[in-house]
Amino acid sequence: MPPPAPHRSLPVLPRREIEALIADGHAIIILDSYVLKADAWRPFHPGGDKAILHMVGRDATDEVNALHSPEARQRMNSYKIGRVEGRWVNFVPPIQGGKFRPRDVEVVDEGVEAESASSQDPSPVFDPVDPSSELRQRKGGYSRSSSISSVALDEDSRMSHIDVWTREEIKLDKSMYPPLEPEVQDDIVRKYRELGQRIKDAGLYQCNYTDYLIECTRYTLLLASCLYFLNIGWYKTSAAFLGMFWHQLVFSAHDAGHMGITHSFTLDTIIGIVIADYLGGLSLGWWKHNHNVHHIVTNSPDHDPDIQHMPFFAVSHRFLLSLRSTYYDKIMTYDAVARVTLRAQHYLYYPVLLFGRFNLYRLSWVYLLGGQAPKRGPAWWHRWFEITGHVFFWTWFGYGILYRSLPDNSTRLTYLLISHMVTMPVHAQITLSHFAMSTADLGPSESFVQKMLRTTMDIECPPWLDFFHGGLQFQAVHHLFPRIPRHNLRRTQALVQEFCKEVGIPYALYGFVEGNGRVIGRLGDVARQAKILAECKRVSVEKGEVPL
Incomplete structure (x- = not known):
């Protein structure tokens, strides 16, 4: 979805020019259709320069808005060097393997994009989506281990076992989530930004300091x-x-x-x-x-x-x-x-x-x-x-x-x-929301909001237990709106669930015990995969196909 048109006083930079700037080592980011060169800010960014490097060549509007205050956004204006027209198609950042053509490389076909090396990772362990529900189906016969073990491993194929597993899981991910076509992802982004405005209008960014008085009393x-x-x-x-x-x-x-x-x-x-x-x-x-x-x-x-x-x-x-x-x-x-x-x-x-x-x-x-x-x-x-x-x-x-x-x-x-x-429970809580979720890379065309919901789960608990989880049970909500005070996350969750139902993104919500079971299941699956590879290597060694 094209963002609001930027100020016309800045020059329009062609995509090929932006690619060449990135090839020269510049940290170029697209923000609300403006082109930012963040080179001077990289060494001073309080969150480290790698957060910037992962946004190079991308439209970082939603990521920046989620993680930065309005004051920080205002300071970013000094790094504008131009603007783009129309919808920006993301590059794969250099830190993630994207390759960019320098300015002196002759381009024969302007329609050919820069080469992008994008690793494609595995995908979820959860049950298929129930079309009638905004939540992932929490019961049923599907299990990741049975799905993977059923993959035919053709010994004549050039793909390794891991390549086969990866492709099968990416295929599963794509079947569970909205298509990556621009019009679909743009609609999701538009509705996500509308949701953000509704949340702001509802006062959910405002902190109730009485809640922190209770916290300090507990401490x-x-x-x-x-x-x-x-x-x-x-x-x-x-x-x-x-x-x-x-x-x-x-x-x-x-x-x-x-x-x-x-x-x-x-x-x-x-x-x-x-x-x-x-x-x-x-x-x-x-x-x-x-x-x-x-x-x-x-x-x-x-x-x-x-x-x-x-x-x-x-x-x-x-x-x-x-x-x-x-x-x-x-x-x-x-x-x-x-x-x-x-x-x-x-x-x-x-x-x-x-x-x-x-x-x-x-x-x-x-x-x-x-x-x-x-x-x-x-x-x-x-x-x-x-x-x-x-x-x-x-x-x-x-x-x-x-x-x-x-x-x-x-x-x-x-x-x-x-x-x-x-303190062990807090380490379990931190890993619980992500260890069992998708690790797939669906490419640069996936929106920020879909990726966050695809890689994060929430944990169900009664309100009286919120103090024990400390807001970490609302990680899916938190990843979409990380600056919302945690005492407002439960109210925000209802709005996010409505949004997910509207756009067709499954919302992962599990009980604490079930969530832990999912994590242990994921770890067990990878352990079994390690054993399969070890056994395959052992058989190959016995047959003299590979050296020890």
């Missing part, structure tokens, strides 16, 4: 209970309350990271860093750097860091190919360790999540000390504020509690493990 009670039981020598009980304190804090840090509390970039950043770094020992800057990319390339095995957990977990059979992560800029090797762990990953899922917080410490330190944090621009001070927060955290927790308040090393180790393992 205070949990921390006070931790200190009380620590004082009387009930160390295990104290550790459990500290873990619950951290578990609850994560939700407000998430809100602040999305500017969902005050809607001020600076104020919410301060709130988020105080919560995440000073009280939790985790880097808010790292989280935003990671999370912004996750919101743009959700569930892409090659690009989304939130599903890149090799060698412990693989939610797609494509990880068995030793993919290269564009986020971590390294190969996620399917090595000897992975060959063992992935075959049992559906059994190891919960035990590994018990230690998830320790990995977050590591990632935070790498971010703050490894040069990833912005050194200049409006976010230059974040790194130093965060480093100070980590010193503060390890002073009160590491020195004050673990070293000074506990009698011996055995008790210290027990306290450390209990307090950190109690």
Whole structure:
């Protein structure tokens, strides 16, 4: 759907010119039919430059509007260099494998587009859509494992087993979701933007601070209970309350990271860093750097860091190919360790999540000390504020509690493990909304809104349990409108369900137990695929067809 016509004073840039600019290494983004050159902003973007790189050559209007405040949108005007006319057809960004012709390359046929190398990933594990319902069918005979195992693996075919699985799952995805034709996707985008305006008019972006007063009361009670039981020598009980304190804090840090509390970039950043770094020992800057990319390339095995957990977990059979992560800029090797762990990953899922917080410490330190944090621009001070927060955290927790308040090393180790393992539910909640969902790449013609709903599920729970899930149970809604305060997400969900019914996009909604079962099922499917490939290789070796 063509957006509103831009101001006519800027020159119209032909598609071939934009392609040449990208080929020269420029970060060119289309926003409301304006052409933005974001080169100067890349080093200073508080969310990291990879979020920008994944939008190069694309119409980023919906992604930018979802993740940025009106003030940030206004600042983007200084990067306009031209405009485009008509409907923009997305390129595949260079970071995702798109190839672009330089200006000095002669173009014989103007109708031939730049070569785009786009990996095509696997797809969903859910039941077929019930045409009479806006929700995915939650009962029935379909299962992903039975579908995949029924694929005929022709030994004479040039396709590998993984190619066959991938193509079958992409075919399934396309059968479940609206067509990718421009007129269909444009209609979805138009109605999504109308929905956004209705949500804004309904006041759902406005934060009710009474809700946060209740949250702060809960945090205070949990921390006070931790200190009380620590004082009387009930160390295990104290550790459990500290873990619950951290578990609850994560939700407000998430809100602040999305500017969902005050809607001020600076104020919410301060709130988020105080919560995440000073009280939790985790880097808010790292989280935003990671999370912004996750919101743009959700569930892409090659690009989304939130599903890149090799060698412990693989939610797609494509990880068995030793993919290269564009986020971590390294190969996620399917090595000897992975060959063992992935075959049992559906059994190891919960035990590994018990230690998830320790990995977050590591990632935070790498971010703050490894040069990833912005050194200049409006976010230059974040790194130093965060480093100070980590010193503060390890002073009160590491020195004050673990070293000074506990009698011996055995008790210290027990306290450390209990307090950190109690936070496991939040790690399960974070993975729950995506691990069982589609990891397919349907190409650059798919709209932002359809991709978000195709790769994310919501979890059903009664309102009185909302505090436990902390808004993370509304991930599908959150991915469409990430700046809405979490206490308004339940009301927003009803509007999103109506929208999905209208445009024919299945809305994934499962109970907590069923959702966990879906995740374990997905992990089990990939584990079985790993075993199939290992068995095929063993047979081939025995026949002398491949070397050891």
